Amino acid sequence: MNIALLGFGVVGRGVYDLTLDRSDINVKYVVCLEDVQLPGVTVTRNYNEILADESVDTVVEAMGGLHPAWDFVKAAIEAGKNVVTSNKAMACTFYDELLPLVQEKNVLFRCTAAVGGGIGWLSELGRVRRCETVLSVGGIMNGTCNYILDNMTRLGLDYDVALKQAQNLGYAEANPSTDVDGIDTWHKVILSSNVAFGVSLDKQSVPVSGISKIKACDVAAFKAHGYTCKLISTGKRTDSGFSAYVQPTLCPADALEAHIPMNFNLITFEGAAAGRQSLYGQGAGRYPTAYNVVQDLCDLLLGNGFYAPCEGSVAARNNEQLRFYVRGASDAWLESVTAEIWDEGIVTAPVAVDEMHAWLKNHPDAFMAAIR
Amino acid sequence: MNIALLGFGVVGRGVYDLTLDRSDINVKYVVCLEDVQLPGVTVTRNYNEILADESVDTVVEAMGGLHPAWDFVKAAIEAGKNVVTSNKAMACTFYDELLPLVQEKNVLFRCTAAVGGGIGWLSELGRVRRCETVLSVGGIMNGTCNYILDNMTRLGLDYDVALKQAQNLGYAEANPSTDVDGIDTWHKVILSSNVAFGVSLDKQSVPVSGISKIKACDVAAFKAHGYTCKLISTGKRTDSGFSAYVQPTLCPADALEAHIPMNFNLITFEGAAAGRQSLYGQGAGRYPTAYNVVQDLCDLLLGNGFYAPCEGSVAARNNEQLRFYVRGASDAWLESVTAEIWDEGIVTAPVAVDEMHAWLKNHPDAFMAAIR
Numbered sequence: 001m002n003i004a005l006l007g008f009g010v011v012g013r014g015v016y017d018l019t020l021d022r023s024d025i026n027v028k029y030v031v032c033l034e035d036v037q038l039p040g041v042t043v044t045r046n047y048n049e050i051l052a053d054e055s056v057d058t059v060v061e062a063m064g065g066l067h068p069a070w071d072f073v074k075a076a077i078e079a080g081k082n083v084v085t086s087n088k089a090m091a092c093t094f095y096d097e098l099l100p101l102v103q104e105k106n107v108l109f110r111c112t113a114a115v116g117g118g119i120g121w122l123s124e125l126g127r128v129r130r131c132e133t134v135l136s137v138g139g140i141m142n143g144t145c146n147y148i149l150d151n152m153t154r155l156g157l158d159y160d161v162a163l164k165q166a167q168n169l170g171y172a173e174a175n176p177s178t179d180v181d182g183i184d185t186w187h188k189v190i191l192s193s194n195v196a197f198g199v200s201l202d203k204q205s206v207p208v209s210g211i212s213k214i215k216a217c218d219v220a221a222f223k224a225h226g227y228t229c230k231l232i233s234t235g236k237r238t239d240s241g242f243s244a245y246v247q248p249t250l251c252p253a254d255a256l257e258a259h260i261p262m263n264f265n266l267i268t269f270e271g272a273a274a275g276r277q278s279l280y281g282q283g284a285g286r287y288p289t290a291y292n293v294v295q296d297l298c299d300l301l302l303g304n305g306f307y308a309p310c311e312g313s314v315a316a317r318n319n320e321q322l323r324f325y326v327r328g329a330s331d332a333w334l335e336s337v338t339a340e341i342w343d344e345g346i347v348t349a350p351v352a353v354d355e356m357h358a359w360l361k362n363h364p365d366a367f368m369a370a371i372r
Numbered sequence: 373m374n375i376a377l378l379g380f381g382v383v384g385r386g387v388y389d390l391t392l393d394r395s396d397i398n399v400k401y402v403v404c405l406e407d408v409q410l411p412g413v414t415v416t417r418n419y420n421e422i423l424a425d426e427s428v429d430t431v432v433e434a435m436g437g438l439h440p441a442w443d444f445v446k447a448a449i450e451a452g453k454n455v456v457t458s459n460k461a462m463a464c465t466f467y468d469e470l471l472p473l474v475q476e477k478n479v480l481f482r483c484t485a486a487v488g489g490g491i492g493w494l495s496e497l498g499r500v501r502r503c504e505t506v507l508s509v510g511g512i513m514n515g516t517c518n519y520i521l522d523n524m525t526r527l528g529l530d531y532d533v534a535l536k537q538a539q540n541l542g543y544a545e546a547n548p549s550t551d552v553d554g555i556d557t558w559h560k561v562i563l564s565s566n567v568a569f570g571v572s573l574d575k576q577s578v579p580v581s582g583i584s585k586i587k588a589c590d591v592a593a594f595k596a597h598g599y600t601c602k603l604i605s606t607g608k609r610t611d612s613g614f615s616a617y618v619q620p621t622l623c624p625a626d627a628l629e630a631h632i633p634m635n636f637n638l639i640t641f642e643g644a645a646a647g648r649q650s651l652y653g654q655g656a657g658r659y660p661t662a663y664n665v666v667q668d669l670c671d672l673l674l675g676n677g678f679y680a681p682c683e684g685s686v687a688a689r690n691n692e693q694l695r696f697y698v699r700g701a702s703d704a705w706l707e708s709v710t711a712e713i714w715d716e717g718i719v720t721a722p723v724a725v726d727e728m729h730a731w732l733k734n735h736p737d738a739f740m741a742a743i744r
Binding site for chain 1: 390394490491492495496499500502503504626628630631632633638643645646647648649650651652653654657659660662663664666667670
């Protein structure tokens with residue numbers, strides 16, 4: 001297998017390192033803007049050279065972002081090349097174009113490293129689907145948020161301090177919005193739901209709220225009531241179709257989620273026969289992520305492509321009634337559903353998830369967390 | 373695929389139920405002593421009939437125990453049939469005969485349900501091995517022990533009471549020895565190590581101690597020192613080869629193992645690139661276990677056989693120095709290594725695992741737990 005590696009940053013360099021000693025995977029090209037010298041590898045900025053080289057059967061996209069990543073991936077597929085990527089934003093955003101194109105051009109596409117880094121989540125989900133009805137997927141899918149929330153809970157830090165620490169240690173980016181606003185988790189749970197249920201979820205129907213408004217006083221109130229706050233994603237079958245959302249969630253002490261430390265992930269599925277199962281590990285990092293890219297390349301060598309067919313688009317409907325903690329804003333509606341006072345916040349009576357998220361959109365300074 | 377199902381108990385019945393609607397897997401025979409009627413299935417006690425039927429390509433062994441399970445499996449392989457089993461005792465005990473025979477007869481053999489019930493542990497381990505050096509395997513592999521220890525820890529119960537509860541709820545058998553003495557876990561960690569490292573571990577070199585001597589006073593002492601006791605298995609690469617053992621282990625509150633509830637399992641591997649990852653779920657039960665048998669049948673349909681080649685036999689050497697809690701016996705050696713007193717027990721200075729287990733063999737009434 002001759003591959004072209006697009007991007008030579010954290011993941012790309014890792015893939016290069018992990019394939020160096022393999023006889024079955026040969027890095028023929030690296031496309032990057034940096035001036036690197038790699039023995040036996042053509043380092044180029046001219047992507048057309050790669051598209052024209054018929055000996056390159058597989059493109060590994062490790063650039064991140066939507067453009068030019070998607071343009072390059074699309075061109076590769078149109079040129080009949082297989083693609084492996086760790087890019088959840090791209091795979092999720094262009095899902096409806098990507099999957100039909102892969103099928104039309106009869107190429108192989110995998111993106112296991114896109115959810116959970118080195119955790120074999122999507123590949124296991126593909127295995128589960130072979131003989132099982134998946135009832136739900138979800139969990140803790142973002143190490144940055146978990147690191148911040150874990151430090152706030154263990155050390156009583158305020159959000160800004162915990163974020164700064166995470167940034168200093170490289171667990172959070174200078175602009176942390178994609179992580180702390182839940183967008184990264186949102187991409188991951190949509191991708192996971194699509195694979196688990198064989199559909200393409202309408203992204204706009206999947207509400208997301210993040211952790212950037214949480215304060216030390218919230219965490220103290222949660223502790224006093226026996227809860228730990230985590231950013232939890234949910235995708236599940238319902239009586240009327242599918243439900244999916246991302247929100248801070250208060251987990252009781254007997255939930256495994258409450259005990260996930262540092263930047264670790266815990267991703268769970270429930271199957272009709274297999275029951276509830278979880279995968280636990282660090283969801284990011286050069287070598288774990290590159291490891292799953294190499295695993296995907298091994299699967300390509302065996303002829304294994306995408307995890308699940310897509311049987312059509314559906315909108316999520318989130319009618320599930322949950323109790324929510326809310327602090328930082330109020331109005332007549334919130335007062336009308338208030339059931340308890342927790343220190344500076346309130347706890348609602350059961351409210352539909354979609355209704356709560358719609359309210360939050362109009363009160364962007366408020367912090368909200370569902371209660372399990 | 374036409375299969376013969378050996379045994380129609382918990383697992384066998386589950387496999388029958390889960391394959392009922394499948395067009396690719398047809399149960400042609402059921403071998404059992406009970407008088408059951410199954411439409412379209414030949415129920416027989418005459419195993420030779422199955423061996424002689426060339427349309428039967430696969431035998432599913434779901435009888436449990438060593439004999440006649442192994443004799444039936446051996447005869448099936450010799451007759452050129454593929455085999456799937458959930459029988460860890462058999463797969464582990466006859467590993468050295470089984471694998472060469474499978475290779476010689478060019479058939480497929482899988483046993484994913486043998487470790488972790490419905491958890492895709494062995495199949496994931498097989499995937500990991502494709503592009504990764506596995507450094508260690510292990511964890512909580514026995515739901516019965518975890519149920520008993522969890523109830524002792526949460527409720528302060530004594531061992532006999534917790535065992536009785538587990539028996540009443542069907543989590544422990546009338547004769548619980550295989551579970552509580554660690555034999556079940558021992559089979560599972562040997563099998564896991566064999567797959568992870570591509571070897572056949574000399575079983576006698578893998579020491580095991582169980583939980584049947586634990587008392588409420590031990591658990592109270594562990595709690596007072598911030599520890600939770602779990603039955604933990606370990607298999608790992610060392611500088612000089614491999615190490616493997618099963619022993620009660622005191623886990624600190626920040627270890628995920630300390631928070632595994634009820635009859636759940638948490639099975640962990642560490643890979644050179646992939647890092648530390650765990651799989652969590654209920655390690656037993658009719659449908660989870662049967663589900664993984666059906667997964668193995670799907671793999672057979674794809675031509676996927678055993679998870680790893682075996683490159684030869686090795687003895688485990690357990691020179692690792694650990695601190696141990698010991699209660700219930702003493703002698704001059706134990707006094708010479710005693711570093712602390714914990715209530716009715718003592719805590720040793722670091723002692724080699726093999727040395728501690730050798731001592732315990734001569735003091736069968738003592739309870740011992742390693743400290744992490």
